[in-house]
Amino acid sequence: MLKERVPPRKGRSFEDIFGEKASEEALILSPFIFPPTYLSFEIANRVESLLKNVNLRVVRFSGLLASKETAFIHLPEHNLFVYMGHARKNALCGENVFLCNLVTVADASIFKDQIVVANPACESAAELGPAIVKAGARAFLGSVENMYAHFNEAEHNYQDDWFEYTLIFYMSVLTKTMGEAVEDWKNEITRYMDLYKTHLDDWPNADWNYFAAKMNRDNFVVLGDPQAMVPRLGFEPTTVKERGLLES
């Protein structure tokens, strides 16, 4: 005799609670163990502040909490996914660069209808990005090659330059199309490359940083729809609905 199956229980989604799709939320994952992730962690801090300042709901996980479980639990409720950390052609690594399995090609479908930004992250647009877009993501922004950190050296604080041009990129991600954001990223890096070029003789590390910036600029791509934008509906954190959620 066939037993009647119980329909699977549907979890309470953001949409169930608020009556609207959570189309303005961002999920940031930033591992923190292997060098130079302590620098991308700092960028993640600044990007988190930036996103919150423009009233985006932001969920941020760092260190060991930036796990595969976290990604799978929280991703369905977000429309913008930001990853900052080690990656390979076919995976975002997470905390463990040896296992490197935070998000793999096999997980590509969890990003359906989302915008995914992997910056800084190496090679993510080589195999993982195309798989994610093929599985239905609106856009994937990442590099097909290695991405470099810059450091604070004796002659010049290249690290601050990097933080600045990366923050400008994330500001553009919020306010412009993905194609325009990548264009802004490249233009901003070019400004710093020009600066380093003029100091090749008197800044001992200008050549290395010129190369690093060039790698970051020339290999960064937008896959999927370059016209895609992060949806912005506005968010008032003290609405009745929000208070009701907090009280329950």
Place this chain on the structure above:
Amino acid sequence: MARLNIKVVDSYSRSPLPYVHVEVGGRVLTTGLDGAATFDLVIGSYIVKARQIAYRPWTRTIQIPKEGTYQQTIPLEKAIY
């Protein structure tokens, strides 16, 4: 003459790094599979540079005060994600 034995390692894993360009006083050597490079130097002060494209550039000034054998470990910090 003095001998300077340089060993280049990854700052995190401490494993030796091969194919690193090490410059001492204008002379450039490439580290072997063991991360080592050896320079014969006269007494004096030298600028030591180590470069490998995936790592943060490393530059220090060292003193060779008298004849003998000197060891210098260079920990390179990874610069790529």
